[in-house]
Amino acid sequence: MIQAHAVRLFVERGYDATTVTEVAEAAGVSPMTVYRHFPTKEDLVLVDQNKQLVAERIVATSTDQPLVRRIGDALIDSAATLVSRGYGNDPEENTQFLLARLRLMISTPALRAKHLDNNYALQQAIVDALGGDAGDDDIAFNAHAAASACLAAMHTALVRWAEDDGQTELPDMIAKALTAAFGDEVVGTGADGQE
Amino acid sequence: MIQAHAVRLFVERGYDATTVTEVAEAAGVSPMTVYRHFPTKEDLVLVDQNKQLVAERIVATSTDQPLVRRIGDALIDSAATLVSRGYGNDPEENTQFLLARLRLMISTPALRAKHLDNNYALQQAIVDALGGDAGDDDIAFNAHAAASACLAAMHTALVRWAEDDGQTELPDMIAKALTAAFGDEVVGTGADGQE
DNA sequence: TACTGTAGTGTTAGTCACTAACACATTGGT
DNA sequence: ACCAATGTGTTAGTGACTAACACTACAGTA
Structure with missing residues (x-):
C-alpha cells in the first residue's frame, strides 16, 4: 500500500522531488513506518529480483550445457514465471505497476545504480547455484x-x-538480448521452450 | 590531494564511518571546497572511466569484426593504456592507489552501485561510438x-x-573474462596483441 | 476478567550528505 | 591601479536516515 502511493507520487512529481515524508502522508502513516517497511527510499521502487527463483532454475539446468546457456535459460524462465504469476492482483494492473517501477528505475540515477548493484547480488547467487565458489578459483572466475x-x-x-x-x-x-551478445548457438528459448 | 587524503581515511576507518568534514579537515580545506572538486562523496573514490579513450578505440576497430570482438579489443586496449601511463607520478604508487580505490569500490555498496551506474554511461558511449544509435532500433539493441x-x-x-x-x-x-563469457573465437588479445 | 508478550506504530532528537547564496582573497591581464 | 575570473570560506538550510523510547492492538493464557 505504501509502495503504491510512493510509485504514484514519484511518477507524478519525480523521484527526487518527492520526500519520504510526503509518501508517508499520502499513505496515512508516519515517516518512521515507511522506513521500517522499506529501509531506503530506493526500496520503495526497486523490483524484487527473486534470487531464490533464479537459483532454483539454475540448479535445474543440465550441467552438460555451457555456462551462458544454463544461466540464460534460467533467466528467461524466471522472467516468464515472474510476469505470468504477477503479485496476486489483476495481471494487467500488475504489469503496469511493474512498468512504472522499471521506468523510474531506468531514468533515475539513484535507482538505476542501486538496481545494478542488486543485480550484482543476483550474480553471486547464480554463481553459488552453479557451484562456482566451491573449489577452483578459475571455475569461479x-x-x-x-x-x-x-x-x-x-x-x-x-x-x-x-x-x-x-x-x-x-x-x-x-x-x-542474449542472442545479440552471445550468438545463436549458445542461447535457447527457455528450459521448456521449443527450439 | 584531497582525494589522496580521502582514500587514506576511507581505508583506515571505513567509507561510511568517515565524514566529508573529516576528509576536508585532513586535507586542510573547508567541506565546501571538497564538494566543489568532488560533487559527491562517492566521487572521491570512483576511478576515471575515460569514456573518450574507449570510444576512440572503438572507432579504430574494424567494422568487419563482430561487435563483441570490437568492444572487447577496445576495452583491453584502453586498460593497457590506463595502467601503463598512470597519472603522472610514480607508476608503482599509482597502481597501489588504483588498487585501494578498486577495493573500496568493490566492498562498499554505495560505491559499487555508483560505479556500476558509471559503467552504464560508458555503455552508452560505446554504443554511440559503434554508431548504434544512429538508425535501426534493432541495431541499437x-x-x-x-x-x-x-x-x-x-x-x-x-x-x-x-x-x-x-x-x-x-x-x-x-x-x-571475455573468453570465459563469449568463447575463444570471438575474443582477441587487444588491437595490437599477438594472436 | 486480568496478565503478558509481541508486533506495529508514533515521537523526538539527532547525524550527515548535499545545496544555495553571499562574501572574501588571489591571480593574471590591461 | 583596475578589472575579471577563479578558488575559497561561511552560513543556513533541506532531506535521508538512525537510535531510543513510549504507546497501542491483539494474541494466547490462566
Missing part, C-alpha cells in the same frame, strides 16, 4: 564472468521492454 | 546488449585483478 554478462544482457532487455511499454514478451526480449 | 555484456565481463576482471593485488596483468585478465 568463469562463472562470475558468464553470470555478469548474462545479467547485463538481461538488463538491456528490461530497458527495451519498458521502452516498448510491455508490448513485447519479456522472455523473448531476454532471449533476443 | 544489439549494440547495447553486446556492450553491456562486455562491460560486465570487464568488471569481473577488475574484481579479480584487485583480489590478486594487481599481481596479474589487467588487460590479460579482461581478455580472460
Whole structure:
C-alpha cells in the first residue's frame, strides 16, 4: 500500500522531488513506518529480483550445457514465471505497476545504480547455484564472468521492454538480448521452450 | 590531494564511518571546497572511466569484426593504456592507489552501485561510438546488449585483478573474462596483441 | 476478567550528505 | 591601479536516515 502511493507520487512529481515524508502522508502513516517497511527510499521502487527463483532454475539446468546457456535459460524462465504469476492482483494492473517501477528505475540515477548493484547480488547467487565458489578459483572466475554478462544482457532487455511499454514478451526480449551478445548457438528459448 | 587524503581515511576507518568534514579537515580545506572538486562523496573514490579513450578505440576497430570482438579489443586496449601511463607520478604508487580505490569500490555498496551506474554511461558511449544509435532500433539493441555484456565481463576482471593485488596483468585478465563469457573465437588479445 | 508478550506504530532528537547564496582573497591581464 | 575570473570560506538550510523510547492492538493464557 505504501509502495503504491510512493510509485504514484514519484511518477507524478519525480523521484527526487518527492520526500519520504510526503509518501508517508499520502499513505496515512508516519515517516518512521515507511522506513521500517522499506529501509531506503530506493526500496520503495526497486523490483524484487527473486534470487531464490533464479537459483532454483539454475540448479535445474543440465550441467552438460555451457555456462551462458544454463544461466540464460534460467533467466528467461524466471522472467516468464515472474510476469505470468504477477503479485496476486489483476495481471494487467500488475504489469503496469511493474512498468512504472522499471521506468523510474531506468531514468533515475539513484535507482538505476542501486538496481545494478542488486543485480550484482543476483550474480553471486547464480554463481553459488552453479557451484562456482566451491573449489577452483578459475571455475569461479568463469562463472562470475558468464553470470555478469548474462545479467547485463538481461538488463538491456528490461530497458527495451519498458521502452516498448510491455508490448513485447519479456522472455523473448531476454532471449533476443542474449542472442545479440552471445550468438545463436549458445542461447535457447527457455528450459521448456521449443527450439 | 584531497582525494589522496580521502582514500587514506576511507581505508583506515571505513567509507561510511568517515565524514566529508573529516576528509576536508585532513586535507586542510573547508567541506565546501571538497564538494566543489568532488560533487559527491562517492566521487572521491570512483576511478576515471575515460569514456573518450574507449570510444576512440572503438572507432579504430574494424567494422568487419563482430561487435563483441570490437568492444572487447577496445576495452583491453584502453586498460593497457590506463595502467601503463598512470597519472603522472610514480607508476608503482599509482597502481597501489588504483588498487585501494578498486577495493573500496568493490566492498562498499554505495560505491559499487555508483560505479556500476558509471559503467552504464560508458555503455552508452560505446554504443554511440559503434554508431548504434544512429538508425535501426534493432541495431541499437544489439549494440547495447553486446556492450553491456562486455562491460560486465570487464568488471569481473577488475574484481579479480584487485583480489590478486594487481599481481596479474589487467588487460590479460579482461581478455580472460571475455573468453570465459563469449568463447575463444570471438575474443582477441587487444588491437595490437599477438594472436 | 486480568496478565503478558509481541508486533506495529508514533515521537523526538539527532547525524550527515548535499545545496544555495553571499562574501572574501588571489591571480593574471590591461 | 583596475578589472575579471577563479578558488575559497561561511552560513543556513533541506532531506535521508538512525537510535531510543513510549504507546497501542491483539494474541494466547490462566
